Each structure stands twice: as C-alpha cells, then as structure tokens.
Amino acid sequence: MASGADVKVEFDPKNMLFRRLGPSGLRVPVFSLGGWLTLGGTVIGDPVKDIIKTAFDNGINMFDTAEAYAKGKSEVEMGRVIKELGLRRTDLVVTTKLFWGLRSGPNDGGLSRKHIIEGTKECLERLGLDYVDVIFAHRPDVSVPMEEIVRAFNWVIEKGWAFYWATSEWSAYDIEEAQHIATKLGLHGPIAEQCQHNMFHRERPEKEYRPLYKKYQLGTTVFSALASGLLTGKYNAGIPEGTRFSTHANFFKGTVDSLQKEEGLTKIRKVNELSVLAEQELGCTITHLALAWVAKNPNTSTVILGASKPEQVLDNLKALDVIPKLTPEIMDKIEAILENQPAALPTFGRPALDPNGRL
Numbered sequence: 001m002a003s004g005a006d007v008k009v010e011f012d013p014k015n016m017l018f019r020r021l022g023p024s025g026l027r028v029p030v031f032s033l034g035g036w037l038t039l040g041g042t043v044i045g046d047p048v049k050d051i052i053k054t055a056f057d058n059g060i061n062m063f064d065t066a067e068a069y070a071k072g073k074s075e076v077e078m079g080r081v082i083k084e085l086g087l088r089r090t091d092l093v094v095t096t097k098l099f100w101g102l103r104s105g106p107n108d109g110g111l112s113r114k115h116i117i118e119g120t121k122e123c124l125e126r127l128g129l130d131y132v133d134v135i136f137a138h139r140p141d142v143s144v145p146m147e148e149i150v151r152a153f154n155w156v157i158e159k160g161w162a163f164y165w166a167t168s169e170w171s172a173y174d175i176e177e178a179q180h181i182a183t184k185l186g187l188h189g190p191i192a193e194q195c196q197h198n199m200f201h202r203e204r205p206e207k208e209y210r211p212l213y214k215k216y217q218l219g220t221t222v223f224s225a226l227a228s229g230l231l232t233g234k235y236n237a238g239i240p241e242g243t244r245f246s247t248h249a250n251f252f253k254g255t256v257d258s259l260q261k262e263e264g265l266t267k268i269r270k271v272n273e274l275s276v277l278a279e280q281e282l283g284c285t286i287t288h289l290a291l292a293w294v295a296k297n298p299n300t301s302t303v304i305l306g307a308s309k310p311e312q313v314l315d316n317l318k319a320l321d322v323i324p325k326l327t328p329e330i331m332d333k334i335e336a337i338l339e340n341q342p343a344a345l346p347t348f349g350r351p352a353l354d355p356n357g358r359l
C-alpha cells in the first residue's frame, strides 16, 4: 500500500466503464480481477505481479480475493503485489470474503460474530491493509441468527475495517431477511451479491434476485462469467494441458464428465454457434461476447475476471468494445441459440410492468 511520495504508478482508467455498486456511492469498474484458484494458487511470485500490473495499467482498479483462496495465500500475494507496485490505496477497490476460515476449530469459520470480527482482522493482516472496501459473507450461515450476522458486519464497518458489506451465493430470502433486520435496526445492510452469472447459469441472477434489484438496488459482482473457461471454446475438443479443468481436475471432475453427456455436448454445440455469431456479426471471439453479454446486463455492477496469464486480461478487456454492439437484434439471436432465458414472473392476466415498475 502506498500513499503520497511512494506511489509508483498513477491510475489511468483508460476506456474502462464505471458503475455504482448497488445503492452505494462506490464506483466499480465494469471489469475487475479476482484471485480464485489463480493468484496465490497456480500463479505465485512475479507472475502475480505481471497479471495485477497488466490489469491496473489497463483500467482495472478493483481486486477480489477471499480468506479461503489458496488457504490465505491469495490475500498474501495480492497484498504483497499492491505494495511492491506502489499502488495508491485510494485508487483501489479491494474486496475479500469470509466464511470457510483457515483452521478447523468450531469458531474458525462461518458467520458468527466471533469469526466475522476475528476473520476480518486476519484478512487485513494477510493483505497488509488497514481496511478493505467491501467485505463479503462468502456463503450464508444457517447456524447463526441473522441479527448476529448483520450486527457483526455493521460493527466491522463502524470500526473502519471495511466500508461496505455484501453477500455471496445467498438466496433472495436470506438477503431479504438481512435487509429487513438492517432497516429495522438502522444498521448497514448488504449492498451487493457476488453471484455466478454466465450464458449457462441464469436463473438466480436473472430471476430469483429480480425483486431485490428493484427494491434495494442490489448490486452484483459477477463471477465465472466464462464458466471457468468453457465459454472461451477451449474445451470444445477435450481438456488441453495446463488449463483450469486439467490443473484442478478433481474439483472439476463432475463438469468435465458432463461434457461427454448430452447436457455438456449441448453446451459445446451452443459455444460453437455463439462463436460463429461472434465472429461473423461482431468481429470478436466468443470470449469477448460472453463477457460483454454479462457486462451489458443492467444489474451487473462488475464482472470479476479470472486470469492465469496477463495475456488473458488483455484479451478479456476487448469485451469493452463489444458491449455497445449488443443491439436488441443481436441479443435476440443470442437468446435463440441459448434457449434458456428465465421465465418472466406470472402476471395472472394483469398487465406486466416495465423494469421501472411502470405500465
């Protein structure tokens, strides 16, 4: 972390787009960078610096990690690189997540007040930072009363260890309960949900959370927009050496097995059709199309990119130029290929409202 004279790199947003994170005043880049499986995991040392520097030099100033990523090493590597690059703290949006913990004691994970407070302090120590911008509850914890969770995150914010809190992979019901308690008690409620959203995973972000966008202006920090690489087309004809599905073969065994079955073969057929559409109608690759498609969604605050090499960051940022090319006609063609658009809420004969609640 650097301030004043020891700042080595001035932030230049280049052609990055920025959006508010949910109802908050925090501006986040439409493409950010995360560290799951990569930073501190398969990528360590100088290559971590190369990836983060490439991102920062190209307008990405938001970095996402978690206590659980590479058993804490992701936070350590990210913090080390931020310091070594001499990035100014105020230029950055750093987010981390709590839930799984690093040890196996009864209070070393979950969302008890004890783990939220102790876990936050440990995250900050590993990152070498005084605060993170957003702290996420990495999963819901059914074993802790929601009021305890909301009060504990509120405390973390009041202490100045985080500016905002948010959720990840919570149901709409859980988010609603947290919002209700926060409103009732005058406490900080969650501002965003870190959810999976990609062309093959749509129900939760596009249907289940729909009422929350309208009611709470809930933001989303989307993960796995490339479905771990499936939406780059790299797995169309097997599992290439050195790619995520081979370097984390055990974790992705179910996914890889499914690629041989009807469900997976259908996905690969759609990837092929989308590749043709991307190339012929937009002059881009399916990777750019898949990323731009998620970024275009008005409920997406930021798409967290994952990258094992700096070149992937550069390639993925070409999606910025594709977002304005996604006209209603192109979106219809994409829907015709995907055939998985979540159904609209039933209106039982009453006239449907537009997204602003108007007739």
Ligand SMILES: NC(=O)c1ccc[n+]([C@@H]2O[C@H](COP(=O)([O-])OP(=O)(O)OC[C@H]3O[C@@H](n4cnc5c(N)ncnc54)[C@H](OP(=O)(O)O)[C@@H]3O)[C@@H](O)[C@H]2O)c1
Binding pocket: 033, 034, 035, 036, 037, 038, 064, 065, 138, 168, 169, 194, 195, 222, 223, 224, 225, 226, 227, 228, 229, 232, 234, 242, 243, 244, 245, 247, 287, 304, 305, 306, 307, 308, 309, 311, 312, 313, 315, 316
């Ligand atoms: N909250 C949660 O529960 C949760 C869960 C998952 C992720 N996340 C967050 O979201 C971030 C992104 O998720 P993700 O990594 O799953 O995203 P993703 O975009 O679906 O997958 C990223 C991976 O795809 C491959 N890839 C990326 N760009 C490529 C390109 N241009 N060409 C070819 N291959 C490319 C790389 O893997 P290889 O090169 O190794 O093949 C890369 O590591 C994570 O780092 C993390 O911060 C959060």
